[in-house]
Amino acid sequence: MHPFYEFWRAALVKTALTYAVLLVLLVGSVALALLVGHGSLADPALRSTLLGLRATRVGAALLAGAALATGGAVVQGVFRDPLVSPSILGTTAGASLGGQLAMLALVSGSPLANLAVSAEMVLPLGCLLGAGLSLAIVLTFCRERTGTLTLILTGFILSSLFLALSSFITSLAQDSWDMSRAVVSFTLGGVGGVSTRQLFAVLPLVGIGILACWLWSDNLDLLLSGEDEAGSLGVEVGRARRWAVTWVAVLAAAAIAVGGNVGFVGLIVPHTLRPLVGVRHRRLIPACALLGGAFLVACDVIARVFPSRSELPLGVITGIIGAPVFLILLARSQREVSHG
Amino acid sequence: MADEALIEAQGLTVRRGNHVLLDQISFSLGAGQVVALLGPNGAGKSTLLKALAGLLPFSGELRLDGREASQLGRPERARLVAYVPQHSALDAALPVRDVVAHGRFAYRDVWGRPDRRDDAAIDRAMQLTDTRRLAGRSFSRLSYGERRLVLLARALATEARVLLLDEPTAALDVTHALGLLHLLRDLASRGALVMVALHQLNEAAQVSDRALLLASGHLVAAGSAAEVISVEPVRRVYGVEIVPAAQFGFRTPAEKDTPP
Numbered sequence: 001m002h003p004f005y006e007f008w009r010a011a012l013v014k015t016a017l018t019y020a021v022l023l024v025l026l027v028g029s030v031a032l033a034l035l036v037g038h039g040s041l042a043d044p045a046l047r048s049t050l051l052g053l054r055a056t057r058v059g060a061a062l063l064a065g066a067a068l069a070t071g072g073a074v075v076q077g078v079f080r081d082p083l084v085s086p087s088i089l090g091t092t093a094g095a096s097l098g099g100q101l102a103m104l105a106l107v108s109g110s111p112l113a114n115l116a117v118s119a120e121m122v123l124p125l126g127c128l129l130g131a132g133l134s135l136a137i138v139l140t141f142c143r144e145r146t147g148t149l150t151l152i153l154t155g156f157i158l159s160s161l162f163l164a165l166s167s168f169i170t171s172l173a174q175d176s177w178d179m180s181r182a183v184v185s186f187t188l189g190g191v192g193g194v195s196t197r198q199l200f201a202v203l204p205l206v207g208i209g210i211l212a213c214w215l216w217s218d219n220l221d222l223l224l225s226g227e228d229e230a231g232s233l234g235v236e237v238g239r240a241r242r243w244a245v246t247w248v249a250v251l252a253a254a255a256i257a258v259g260g261n262v263g264f265v266g267l268i269v270p271h272t273l274r275p276l277v278g279v280r281h282r283r284l285i286p287a288c289a290l291l292g293g294a295f296l297v298a299c300d301v302i303a304r305v306f307p308s309r310s311e312l313p314l315g316v317i318t319g320i321i322g323a324p325v326f327l328i329l330l331a332r333s334q335r336e337v338s339h340g
Numbered sequence: 341m342a343d344e345a346l347i348e349a350q351g352l353t354v355r356r357g358n359h360v361l362l363d364q365i366s367f368s369l370g371a372g373q374v375v376a377l378l379g380p381n382g383a384g385k386s387t388l389l390k391a392l393a394g395l396l397p398f399s400g401e402l403r404l405d406g407r408e409a410s411q412l413g414r415p416e417r418a419r420l421v422a423y424v425p426q427h428s429a430l431d432a433a434l435p436v437r438d439v440v441a442h443g444r445f446a447y448r449d450v451w452g453r454p455d456r457r458d459d460a461a462i463d464r465a466m467q468l469t470d471t472r473r474l475a476g477r478s479f480s481r482l483s484y485g486e487r488r489l490v491l492l493a494r495a496l497a498t499e500a501r502v503l504l505l506d507e508p509t510a511a512l513d514v515t516h517a518l519g520l521l522h523l524l525r526d527l528a529s530r531g532a533l534v535m536v537a538l539h540q541l542n543e544a545a546q547v548s549d550r551a552l553l554l555a556s557g558h559l560v561a562a563g564s565a566a567e568v569i570s571v572e573p574v575r576r577v578y579g580v581e582i583v584p585a586a587q588f589g590f591r592t593p594a595e596k597d598t599p600p
Binding site (some may be wrong): 080233 | 443
């Protein structure tokens with residue numbers, strides 16, 4: 001057999017095994033998340049209510065994790081930089097600010113909250129509008145011949161601006177105990193208060209976002225060669241980049257709408273998977289969606305069962321797990337480089 | 341075959357800010373020949389190749405295979421013109437065959453499934469560049485010279501009629517450098533227009549039919565390789581003398597029966 005086909009077969013077996021493990025992890029974490037938590041499933045009167053609440057929570061964690069991990073794989077491909085996450089574009093900070101403003105408007109009884117939108121949909125809508133505004137600014141700079149450095153700097157400046165405004169809102173919220181608690185909880189991330197309606201509003205955004213990124217996998221693969229080479233091979237570079245930036249923004253906004261500001265998922269999940277399924281986005285993106293979802297569901301289980309006075313914020317857990325995992329992956333890749 | 345113009349440039353000018361990188365370059369090149377692009381560092385060789393590949397904005401007229409270049413979409417242009425840069429930004433752990441398969445991107449639909457014609461073009465490109473032995477290896481683990489060959493294979497997989505190469509023999513050992521020059525001649529004999537930026541004048545004299553000599557963004561000489569790589573233009577542009585007394589040279593076994 002030709003060496004390439006032997007290699008191809010080995011890679012396919014490895015990928016298939018990885019996907020099988022990911023599915024087991026996903027099913028396992030979902031089952032665990034449904035079974036574990038406050039309240040007893042043995043009580044027939046509570047069972048359906050508890051399962052319903054937990055299922056909504058699991059769904060939110062699944063969607064947020066899948067969206068963030070997919071967004072991470074895409075931005076790392078577009079910027080050819082393994083150290084970036086969806087927050088690089090500034091749209092994450094924009095979505096977060098939008099969410100906080102929506103909460104503020106809702107609690108303060110602002111006329112904005114009296115629009116033809118139910119109260120529970122104000123938060124997701126605020127996240128989407130915030131992400132949309134920052135996306136519009138990013139796209140203004142994302143022209144055909146704009147370098148990636150300009151794009152990264154634009155994202156950095158926007159993130160700094162939106163984070164400063166978010167801090168201002170947090171300080172305003174301190175006047176009210178409930179508001180302050182809600183803003184801090186949202187900032188640290190969590191899927192506890194998500195409603196079924198919110199979940200179903202976000203579901204199509206995540207589904208279409210992941211599919212849109214997956215369909216452009218070949219473009220993303222070619223962008224690994226840099227914009228000049230990708231362009232010479234037929235990629236409409238500006239269009240591909242705008243497409244990627246737009247869908248990453250949608251995914252980030254959707255994730256924040258149901259999971260708050262959860263860090264590290266978009267950074268470590270693609271990193272963990274590249275050695276297992278390879279760098280081709282057609283295989284990487286679905287794997288990221290599976291592991292991202294499973295990871296956040298598992299983190300939510302930890303958040304629920306960790307012995308503490310109140311539930312641990314999701315962002316704290318992803319950070320505590322994510323930072324050492326990332327350092328281990330970094331050390332491993334350094335070792336591979338030094339050993340050739 | 342050489343009378344069929346594949347590249348026609350008229351007053352081609354490339355600017356970066358107020359700085360003129362290429363100034364009013366005009367030439368016409370037909371199929372079936374190797375054209376050496378010569379000039380000292382900073383003369384504008386890479387800039388010209390990038391402009392022809394559609395990677396730099398320019399003013400002036402450019403027709404590719406009889407069609408206005410600005411009217412061509414990216415995929416259409418990629419099927420007509422292939423470009424191999426001097427330094428590739430690619431450093432991903434992609435299997436070599438997948439890298440070569442990128443050359444077929446301009447032929448793919450949204451689902452990205454390769455068909456038999458894609459496979460045949462990839463196999464042929466890898467065979468011509470002697471990279472089949474590397475097919476299953478990771479691109480990021482190849483030596484610099486091996487990477488150059490793989491990137492050339494990627495360009496050949498496009499089946500473009502115009503091939504633009506920037507310093508392709510840099511970092512290649514003598515065997516692969518000679519093999520590559522031999523391959524460029526072979527591609528030209530099959531009807532391709534091969535335009536190759538070279539620093540080594542002896543390589544240019546050996547491989548090319550025609551030559552363009554650039555200096556400070558101006559085209560100072562164009563014509564047959566023998567006319568351009570001659571005493572006066574070389575002295576004027578490079579400030580060196582041609583010494584026609586090489587004591588030894590190299591040739592591949594395939595070239596054994598042809599005079600050096």
